[in-house]
Amino acid sequence: MSIVLGPNQYGKAETRVVRVYRDTPRHEIRDLNVSTLLRGDFAAAHARGDQANVLPTDSQKNTCFAYAKQKGVGAIEDYALDLARHFVAGIGPVSGARIDVEEYRWERVSVDGRPHPHTFVRAGDDVRTTAVTAEDGGRAWVISGLDGLVVMKTTGSEFHGFLKDRYTTLAETTDRILATSLAARWRYRAWPPPDGWDAAHAAIRQILLERFAEVHSLALQQSLWEMGRAVLEARADVAEIRLSAPNRHHFLADLAPFGLDNPGEVFHAADRPYGLIQCAVQRDDDPAGEAGPAWSGPAAFA
DSSP, X not given: XXXXXXXXXXXXXXXXXXXXXXXXXXXXXXXXXXXXXXXXXXXXXXXXXXOTTOOOHHHHHHHHHHHHHHTXXXXXXXXXXXXXXXXXXXXXXXXXXXXXXXXXXXXXXXXXXXXXXXXXXXXXXXXXXXXXXXXXXXXXXXXXXXXXXEEEESSSBOBOSOOOOTTOOOOOBSSOOEEEEEEEEEEESSOSOTTOHHXXXXXXXXXXXXXXXXXXBSSHHXXXXXXXXXXXXXXXXXXXXXXXXXXXXXXXXXXXXXXXXXXXXXXXXXXXXXXXXXXXXXXXXXOTTTTTTTTOSGGGGO
């Protein structure tokens, strides 16, 4: 029996890159959180501590900053593709690179009804995401997405008819609050999208919101399926979408001790524990193995 080194990767996690465009008095900003992962011939570093093939993570961080200046930051998918291809093509021992980017949204502050040229306020809690993987030979995969999209519907949700055992205490309901903080990731099979990265992201985000609102939900699982299916039906360029939704439970407050009725009006919002529902919605004509290493990120080693 011999012991061998298995899959391995390394990189610089969560480099905060803020790019300010000040070419005119009206400034623009792009606010990013960038993580890099390199894969390749790093066996000697693990087995002998030989760093000859190891590009320091500090160098990877500096590359993120340099590319924000030299290439600029437009759509985060293009920025991530540029970085991934640089590491694969420009660093000899590297055979694959994955770049994860989160983008935080800012809106311009208005003063006396006029947009201020250089003052901004953070817009919402959800962030735009992308994960780009590139390999030798020029092959690349693009995943776009969003995280932290907090949504709630105050009716139009049920949960009943579920399996019960000796430990079940949950009451069935035909009218409940359904709330979640949605994370969604979708893999493009044709890119860039015909309407461009920014417009495609906005369109998919809107589809998810509309379908969440429209579906009379018998379970959060059903809502996720309908949301994912709606995206694939509307977007031929999307191969699959993966959704993760913690159930943000809202429990009816007991006001009876105070002589008060509570017909679904006052709730206690519990942050934990919570149900966690996840699913992938895919096309049956997507070739086996087409996703390649697209979904292999830091979580694969967690």
